[in-house]
Amino acid sequence: xxxxxxxxxxxxxxxxxxxxxxxxxxxxxxxxxxxxxxxxxxxxxxxxxxxxxxxxxxxxxxxxxxxxxxxxxxxxxxxxxxxxxxxxxxxxxxxxxxxxxxxxxxxxxxxxxxxxxxxxxxxxxxxxxxxxxxxxxxxxxxxxxxxxxxxxxxxxxxxxxxxxxxxxxxxxxxxxxxxxxxxxxxxxxxxxxxxxxxxxxxxxxxxxxxxxxxxxxxxxxxxxxxxxxxxxxxxxxxxxxxxxxxxxxxxxxxxxxxxxxxxxxxxxxxxxxxxxxxxxxxxxxxxxxxxxxxxxxxxxxxxxxxxxxxxxxxxxxxxxxxxxxxxxxxxxxxxxxxxxxxxxxxxxxxxxxxxxxxxxxxxxxxxxxxxxxxxxxxxxxxxxxxxxx
Numbered sequence: 001x002x003x004x005x006x007x008x009x010x011x012x013x014x015x016x017x018x019x020x021x022x023x024x025x026x027x028x029x030x031x032x033x034x035x036x037x038x039x040x041x042x043x044x045x046x047x048x049x050x051x052x053x054x055x056x057x058x059x060x061x062x063x064x065x066x067x068x069x070x071x072x073x074x075x076x077x078x079x080x081x082x083x084x085x086x087x088x089x090x091x092x093x094x095x096x097x098x099x100x101x102x103x104x105x106x107x108x109x110x111x112x113x114x115x116x117x118x119x120x121x122x123x124x125x126x127x128x129x130x131x132x133x134x135x136x137x138x139x140x141x142x143x144x145x146x147x148x149x150x151x152x153x154x155x156x157x158x159x160x161x162x163x164x165x166x167x168x169x170x171x172x173x174x175x176x177x178x179x180x181x182x183x184x185x186x187x188x189x190x191x192x193x194x195x196x197x198x199x200x201x202x203x204x205x206x207x208x209x210x211x212x213x214x215x216x217x218x219x220x221x222x223x224x225x226x227x228x229x230x231x232x233x234x235x236x237x238x239x240x241x242x243x244x245x246x247x248x249x250x251x252x253x254x255x256x257x258x259x260x261x262x263x264x265x266x267x268x269x270x271x272x273x274x275x276x277x278x279x280x281x282x283x284x285x286x287x288x289x290x291x292x293x294x295x296x297x298x299x300x301x302x303x304x305x306x307x308x309x310x311x312x313x314x315x316x317x318x319x320x321x322x323x324x325x326x327x328x329x330x331x332x333x334x335x336x337x338x339x340x341x342x343x344x345x346x347x348x349x350x351x352x353x354x355x356x357x358x359x360x361x362x363x364x365x366x367x368x369x370x371x372x373x374x375x376x377x378x379x380x381x382x383x384x385x386x387x388x389x
Contacts, residue, residue, distance in 0.1 A: 029065060029347075030043075030065035030066035031066055031342065033064075037346075037350030040302060041069075042304075043067060043303060043305075044068060044069025045070065045071070045306045046070075046072070046110075046266065046305065046308050047072070047096065048073040048074055049075060051313060052095070062103045067309070068106060068303075069107070069108055070096065070108070071108040071265070072093055072110060075092035076093045076110055076142075078113075078118060078138065081142060085118075088142075090145055097146065101149075106151045107151060108152050109146055109149070109150035109153045111153075111154035111200070112138075112139050112156065112188060113181075113184045115158065115168070121171060122171055128175055128176055131171070135176075136187045139188055139191060143187075143192045146192075152229065153188055153195050153198065155199065157199070157200040157201060157232075157234075158202065159173075159181060160210055160213045161210075162203055165207070165209040181199075182221055185221060185228055186226055188227075189226070193227075196261070197228055197229050198230040198263075199218070201232070201233075203234075203236075204234075205237065206241075211254065215254060218231065218258050219258065222258070229261060230263060231260055231261075231262050233262060233264050234265055234266035234307075235304075237268075237291070238270055239271050239276075239284045242269055242287035242290060243290070249297040251294075252294060263295075263305065264295060265305050266307040267291065267304060267307060268306065268327055270316050270323050271325050272322075274323070274325060276325050281337050281338070282337055284336070285340065285341035288341055288342050289338075292346065307327075309327055309328055309329050311330055328342065
């Protein structure tokens with residue numbers, strides 16, 4: 001088969017491509033199975049109970065080859081689990097966990113400390129001591145309830161602002177100060193020592209000052225010998241304003257150099273003008289390939305999670321009027337050029353031999369995993385668009 005590879009600089013290079021079959025045909029492979037073959041842990045998506053009745057949706061989200069890691073979009077947040085003081089409701093979150101387990105998928109548990117809070121927390125009169133005690137009790141009860149189920153917990157998310165990277169105003173910062181973060185991580189570690197513990201935030205990819213603040217946070221927790229295992233880059237990005245693959249990999253590496261793992265934990269790359277033109281769709285494909293490729297390039301980047309996989313259930317249009325179409329599937333479940341680009345990228349990284357480019361490997365060996373890296377700047381921030389001649 002003769003195909004064309006379109007690199008980020010617009011160069012089109014012809015190559016003869018032979019795809020090897022390893023326990024599955026191309027049709028059986030999906031984002032997750034190819035990501036795993038490329039040496040990573042997973043490709044995942046957020047979902048929740050409000051999606052359960054959508055049969056066409058469920059056929060995709062329940063396919064382990066497509067998605068190997070599931071995140072509950074809302075049902076593990078404090079406002080959902082404990083809407084009223086003293087009363088816990090785990091039913092929705094348990095349904096998400098049970099469905100994922102039945103499909104052989106792993107679970108990222110999201111999230112413990114966030115600004116979406118029930119009124120009894122947000123509106124109460126607190127002292128430093130009473131809020132600390134309430135926070136610790138909540139974390140202990142929730143983490144212990146799901147003990148052994150979670151690959152990782154997002155312990156604290158979005159604690160820093162964008163403008164000057166200072167602490168974002170929250171009930172926790174007002175009454176406890178910066179110490180609310182180490183206290184939360186300590187409580188989570190005590191409740192489930194085996195779960196990985198993450199801090200997660202948006203715009204770490206594009207705001208160096210904000211990334212620097214999170215680097216300082218990681219160093220502070222490590223200096224205190226408080227468990228932190230990972231940093232989540234949420235990946236809420238914009239078509240045409242997404243950093244290059246090289247730049248994204250450098251951002252990830254700042255954190256892995258500290259000894260923690262990283263992941264993209266909530267990815268969507270939105271169009272700021274709709275309907276999207278063909279040019280914009282192709283740019284979105286380049287941006288998605290750059291993001292996925294950057295994870296491939298950083299050994300301690302463990303995976304990528306989409307924040308929903310279809311535009312039908314994206315949060316973006318409701319929050320940003322006139323913007324959206326940010327995901328790999330359309331609202332009627334058609335895959336986009338961005339999906340094709342990521343799939344081709346992962347095939348190239350996992351089980352593709354390019355005979356005129358002299359790249360071989362099965363994706364499980366070191367040679368296979370570095371197939372993109374060794375061609376490196378040839379595949380660059382790859383947009384892999386395969387066009388049969």
